[in-house]
Amino acid sequence: MQVASSDEPTGSGAERADQHPGAKQADQHPGATRADQHRVARQRQRWTRRAPGWDHGDMPGLEKVAKAVLDEAGSPAGKVVVDLGSGSGQLTLTLAREAAVVHAVDISPKMLELLQARAASDGITNISSLAVPLEELTLPSASVDVIVTNYALHHLRNPDKQRLLDKAAVWLRPGGRIVIGDMMFGRGSEARDRQIIASKVIAIGRKGPAGWWRLAKNVWRYLVRNEECPVSITTWESMLRTAGFTGVRSYSVVAEAAIATATAGKAAAG
Numbered sequence: 001m002q003v004a005s006s007d008e009p010t011g012s013g014a015e016r017a018d019q020h021p022g023a024k025q026a027d028q029h030p031g032a033t034r035a036d037q038h039r040v041a042r043q044r045q046r047w048t049r050r051a052p053g054w055d056h057g058d059m060p061g062l063e064k065v066a067k068a069v070l071d072e073a074g075s076p077a078g079k080v081v082v083d084l085g086s087g088s089g090q091l092t093l094t095l096a097r098e099a100a101v102v103h104a105v106d107i108s109p110k111m112l113e114l115l116q117a118r119a120a121s122d123g124i125t126n127i128s129s130l131a132v133p134l135e136e137l138t139l140p141s142a143s144v145d146v147i148v149t150n151y152a153l154h155h156l157r158n159p160d161k162q163r164l165l166d167k168a169a170v171w172l173r174p175g176g177r178i179v180i181g182d183m184m185f186g187r188g189s190e191a192r193d194r195q196i197i198a199s200k201v202i203a204i205g206r207k208g209p210a211g212w213w214r215l216a217k218n219v220w221r222y223l224v225r226n227e228e229c230p231v232s233i234t235t236w237e238s239m240l241r242t243a244g245f246t247g248v249r250s251y252s253v254v255a256e257a258a259i260a261t262a263t264a265g266k267a268a269a270g
């Protein structure tokens, strides 16, 4: 029986390497603690296991969010694009058809292997794969035009989210855009959070015993292991501003999924 992933929007419409020179492996990073290393190893293992079945085909909600991210990103023609937590290429492959280059970053080498296989079968050759945890990604300053990400950043702890945004603001050229698509809700302090949490529990619980098992695993990941760390739309907005982005905008797409987008540097309006 197919069970909805915790990484897909639930509720309405959603029921159902190459090594880059600037990238470091967290498990090799001198500052990485044992806990960091375990966390990275667990995430890599988890996503490597899920990689062969990871597709948006049977997840219409996720498809809508990916489309919203691509729409917000605008034309990638001739641009340098970075896809954070690229998976097997759900954003990257579309962007690479017009971009100068897309750097696909993911913790799972298996995901990137699948991405490159898809690219090769479509004759796409301008994708560079970076098999590194986002927590340890480094890129040259002002080297990127657009940063996109879909359903990946809730896997980072909150301080790591902020650090990533701080670095992203430096990697982008002035006027460059960041577009974040993700599940966005907090731990219940806002009414929207409580509504989303309740609807997720109901949607997963309705799937019967397999759903209840999924629910138990999600509660474990969310509350105990801290592997799923979504934050609210307002928190994303405030983190973007803290990182120095301007023109910050956000909106809900479907169920708990939302977009937050902003512009880097002084060239931004607003």
Ligand SMILES: C[S@@+](CC[C@H](N)C(=O)[O-])C[C@H]1O[C@@H](n2cnc3c(N)ncnc32)[C@H](O)[C@@H]1O
Residues within 6 Å of the ligand: 007, 043, 047, 048, 066, 084, 085, 086, 087, 088, 089, 090, 091, 105, 106, 107, 108, 111, 132, 133, 134, 135, 149, 150, 151, 152, 155, 156
């Ligand atoms: C839900 S999938 C989304 C994939 C793709 N963006 C999409 O739209 O389908 C989350 C992706 O984030 C990656 N990921 C999770 N934690 C990560 C981390 N700390 N660093 C880099 N990638 C990570 C996973 O390997 C997985 O490919």
